[in-house]
Amino acid sequence: MAKPLEQWSEEEMKAYRIQGLSCTNCAATFENNVKELPDVQDAKVNFGASKLYVQGNTTIGELEKAGAFENLKIRDEREQKVERKPFWKQKENVNVYISTVILLLSWFLGKQYPEEQLPATIGYAASILIGGYSLFKTGLKNLSRLTFDMKTLMTIAVIGAAFIGEWGEGATVVILFSISEALERYSMDKARKSIETLMDIAPKEAWIRRGMEEMLIHVDDIQVGDIMMVKPGQKLAMDGIVMKGASTLNQAAITGESIPITKTVDDEVFAGTLNEEGFLEVKVTKRVEDTTLSKIIHLVEEAQAERAPSQAFVDTFAKYYTPAIVLLALFIAVLPPLLGGDWSAWIYQGLAVLVVGCPCALVVSTPVAVVTAIGNAARNGVLIKGGIYLEEAGHLKAIAFDKTGTLTKGIPAVTDVVPLGGNERKWLTITAAMEKGSQHPLASAIVRKAEEMGLNMDDVTIEEFQSITGKGIKAKVKNEMYYVGSPGLFEELHGSMDQDRKQGIAELQSQGKTVMVLGTEKEMLMFIAVADEIRKTSKEVIDTLNHRGIETIMLTGDNYRTATAIGKQIGVTNIEANLLPADKWNFVKELRDKHQRVAMVGDGVNDAPALAASTVGIAMGGVGTDTALETADIAFMSDDLKKLPYTIRLSRKALAIIKQNITFALAIKLVALLFVVPGWLTLWIAIIADMGATLLVTLNSLRLLTVKDAS
Template sequence: MSDHQVKLSEQEMKAYRVQGFTCTNCAGIFENNVKELPGVQDAKVNFGASKVYVKGTTTIEELEKAGAFENLKIRDEKEQRVEREPFWRQKENIKVYISAILLVISWFLGERYGEEHLLPTIGYAASIIIGGYSLFIKGLKNLIRLNFDMNTLMTIAILGAAVIGEWGEGATVVILFAISEALERYSMDKARQSIESLMDIAPKEALIRRGNEEMTVHVDDIQVGDIMIVKPGQKLAMDGVVIKGTSTLNQAAITGESVPVTKTLNDEVFAGTLNDEGLLEVEVTKRVEDITLSKIIHLVEEAQAERAPSQAFVDKFAKYYTPAIVIIALLIAVVPPLLFGGDWSQWIYEGLAVLVVGCPCALVVSTPVSIVTAIGNAAKNGVLIKGGIHLEEAGALKAIAFDKTGTLTKGVPAVTDIVTYGGNENELMTLTAAIEKGSQHPLASAIIRKAEENGLNFNSVTVEEFQSITGKGVKAKVNNDIYYVGSPSLFEELHGTISDDKKQKITQMQTQGKTVMVLGMEKEILLFIAVADEMRETSKEVINQLNNLGIKTVMLTGDNQKTAIAIGKQVGVSDIKADLLPEDKLNSIKELRGKYQSVAMVGDGVNDAPALAASTVGVAMGGAGTDTALETADIALMSDDLDKLPYTIKLSRKALVIIKQNISFSLAIKLVALLLVIPGWLTLWIAIFADMGATLLVTLNSLRLLKLKE
């Protein structure tokens, strides 16, 4: 099934939020249970985002029945998040307290009357039943189906301990297992909170004016074209365009930019951003399900569901690993007594301990927790990573190619130098702007902007006989004099030659990556104006950081070699490729992949789409407001800036390191515990601590990814 088909089918499916998932295994069981419900044609669980998609008809009560084995709570996707009870007061944890109290009382009774006495045995049995009944139900059901998961392994081990008279240890194992499950639930919730907090960014109501009436309307009922009134200190509830007022908006929630941005007439604004000082009137442009914030949340949730390569490996490994552990445990329990005259009771006990140690909890949870946490952290910092696979690939990057215009530079030409040869600078600039007003050339707009900035009244100048000289410039009559504005080559044609000092000045400005425009008459040159595409303030620093991370940086541009080299040197990239057509960019990416294997392409997501698709990781600039960037790229930088790129690489690398640490640690701790079987030192206590300790450490290790800041 293609991604597109999955998206389509998910749109037809109804989404519900699920509370209480602890492990991927439980999510799988829940998915199968939902599929078996009457009226349900298909179901798909997204563990990372804690959601279930259902095709067909069903009710929340039915779904909760399907999730009763794990005490799952279901709510409609659109429903407000209910405040959770504090962790220590949750119903699932109360049975652990009762069970623990019974265990302590039984232990004291055992000290007083001896372990074999009936009273401590009853106490231990009660503790096992209260703390482990839900575990046994799951375990026994699985045992009947010959489905060996951790519940099955724990059930066999605990019942086995009771059979051979180790009631105390059986009860302790139940409690330690229940504690480990509760802590796992807590840490998974913590990892998911980064997404849940995104959902709470935008208000659920807004002040809307329809006709002459102002009213508070729920976001679901706001229509495109409604006028939203946003007072200072309020958050925007919807995306739209400013139709009245000027203010600064803090867009950190969407783009990760900490510096507030000024917004005025016709500027685009986003839901979830905070209005700092002015009163704004905003015309709503999107329905609530289409706003940028909704898209971000949807993409992040999809990303967390996508399996990363290391997770696919772990899941496959666990599939063969669990039955192997059951066989090893059986051999340990049976072979020494049968062949070497060992004590049955001792070796059955060792076999049970191996079952407990063999629980693949830590291993199975090692990757998803890291991925959910890293993607959630990135989203809060204004970076959208669209899947675990892209997170892992970004961590392995060897080279990054940058489009120049609009990526390393602002993409808007600006006047950088004005050199006069006779006459007043302001007068000559007024004259040039008046002539260029009739031109469509992008460089003309730079000259007009400069004249406006300097407050020059060029609109009052009368321009006659305006004429375009194709590819070279323009010609016009002002106050009965003929003036030319154009490239140096136009004046070489007019004047024959340009004096050496002027030629030198032109060459000097061109080698700095600037384009030179000339104002002159039939016989003389009056003014040079140098125009350049401005470098983004952060580009140099970002390239420097990437070079320090050991990543090869390459600039791809359609500009001429001279300009490209000037800008490339200024920004500090390690390689420059100039004079490229869009298909040449695509070939450059293929070449780089041949050389470095793992290559990212950073572009603005529109004209760079083929190159973004050909790279290992496509990174789009300015995800906020551009649907193309969100759709085509693997990673979208929500702010129109590069400064989040080094953070993304560091986060991805750290996630890769943590995933490797988690897998290695989970396997190492099990191996050490299994080796204790040889001298017969492995106890149920050590086994459960090894399993619980590994799971907890793996989860806490993954949560370190929440701490990574820019």
């Protein structure tokens, strides 16, 4: 048994890009052809990303021979993108033009000389052969193997039309089918452009310094440890760490965020981002195939290969539908004449049924929508790792959120400074000077606040600094002993606390804030309240989800009072506090039992069990975070929570479009088939119905490109 693609090692797998792949049936045929090549052990085609994976040894020439039935062009995965000819100049379309001209001339001859039809018939035959050469080549081969796909059905229909003397209609069917295929190729290429734009984001060359030498080299030759020099206005070619310089970088291509981010020494930077201001020297930390951008492209391409549930249904349906259409056509062509009907008329009707029954529109209804939606999401900084997760996100009934780092920033900040007498700036300067020597997590918040206010902590001389375990710190400033710590520390120091002071502390704590006190052995001088800041977008996002009928739950390890205060501010439906990672996992499982479809939003590291237990695991801030990219089903490349409503909106629209496509594809065929009853179905109507259905479902799917990220 062949190994699944994900189990192939890098040594035994070679990847290629395919140009001209427009239908799932062609993809399956090409895959089988490649598998039959000598020295090829296995092959897999990713239709969505238009890629081929080969296990074994082969050449591009052999692969192109295997794809000659569809005139497929193959190139190495790392080869620069080939500039395509304009749509109207492409070789496969030139035959259509020639065939159309011959058809029109033949029609003119037939009208001008009705008594002499031989020249017109010869013209129609030439038009059929020129326009349908590749169609017949594949169709006859499939027929000899009893493989019934759209080309087989078309081949039978055209040959049958010629057999009963309908040369003109046979030629028209060939041309309309060729036009349909050309437009289908064009539409699929447009849908795949989302990935191609990602591939073109990062430059293919960069200025590198090795030792004392500077050189412009291809990214494939850049090594880890090289120093990359990036001028203002240039894009970064590789991931790395800033060694020298400072600048603002536009990371929109990776994260979807339009606001530039300031980067300085020791900050991480990513390939594909735009350096806006200063000159940077960056130490390369990853090879080109391991950059964050490369991982994004790889994940999106793999996601497009994952079949959505509706696609699995369509593929199974088509498997039985096509043979059923062949039997129905045979039944219509043979049974009525056996009961006294006209053979020629009913054979014609049977051929028309074959044409209208082609499953093109049905088969393409889901994959084009999935490819387009996943590509659109990637351009907006959202990685959806498969069609199944795209669909599931549109069905969500409840979303659980980790608090710290998801609904909040995960960084403590000073929210209130309440002097109880004296000078606020003086007391805060002393507090910050003392906290500079502390290892407590909240100390950095106080120091940052003092820096923001421009206070000079370095002028304060700290003596006899001492940590009071579990309670706070103390130190001598200008011969006065000061204490910074919890309210409980001062109750011990002073024996009791004034009721008004207790009430002030309780009020701050009820808002989910941690209160610290500055004071001496005799009096309290100032309250400082510190809290994990709520993200600006959290309330807006939660309100949007609540209005859409989605239950929102906050999960946190914090105490219930802090959790309640933050949960009420944000507006979540339910609050669950004092939870360990295992408790979060259990709670998400309970939610699944209740709602069936549940998402968990976390940071992808300590929330991994809960993410795995959910229907859809969503990781925040995936840029540069391997864990988030690997553990989550959907990853937001930035810390912007507004990506969540966008993702749900995109998923719901994708679901609606897929349903519309399937319904329309089946309905138009059913209506056309009903034309058989009064004998109204013609080859013209049949091919226009089939072509029209295919084009309309494709264009309908491309509407997903218009779904915008409102953040």
